[in-house]
Structures are given as structure tokens and as C-alpha cells.
Amino acid sequence: MVRFTWTEKTDDQGDVESEEDEEDVESEEDGEDVESEEDEEDVESEEDEEDEANLNYDDIALIKPVVDGTVYTTPATIWVGVMLNTLTGEVAHHSANDIQCFLRSSSM
Secondary structure, eight states, X not given: OBOOEXXXXXXXXXXXXXXXXXXXXXXXXXXXXXXXXXHHXXXXXXXXXXXXXXXXXXXXXXXXXXXXXXXXXXXXXXXXXXXXXXOOHHHHHHHHHHHHHHHHHTTO
């Protein structure tokens, strides 16, 4: 079973450039030394590995997404795979009833 969901932006939302993109452009213009950046990245990656080893994911607060716009959700779609010569009318009827019971019990 699958349900597709997407958000359509409101008209007043514009495209926002990330700060990282702006920093990349500025550093290229300044002509910073690429080798020194690589050395800094090596030190940071070692620190990241140590931090990750001590990380407890249960201590991280849950993040709830902020939805800005209209949310659309499709009805539930159920794909039923059937092998050749294995489905009779009676079995299909029972399967359809089971699927309907499932959907009712899960409030869909």
C-alpha cells in the first residue's frame, strides 16, 4: 500500500539561495588556498568521527517539519501481485474484502 503526498508552494514563496552557495562563490572570488582547506577538512573529519562514536540518537530532540503551502495526499493505492493461473474469482473476492477491512481498521 502506498499514499503519495506533496506540498504545493504558496504564491508568495520565492526561491531562496542557501548561504553555502553564496560562501562558495565568495571563496572562489577571493582565491583562497585549496590545500589549506583540505587540511582543515581532515582535522574536522577526525573530530566528526569521535563525535559520532559518542552520539546517542535518543538524546536528539525530534524535529517536526514545517509545512508552508497546500498539502495534497492521494487515496491509498494497493498493488496486488498475482502469479499466472493462481487467482480465482472466489480468492479475489476474499482478498478484496480483506483489503477493505484493513483500510477501515487503519482509518483510510
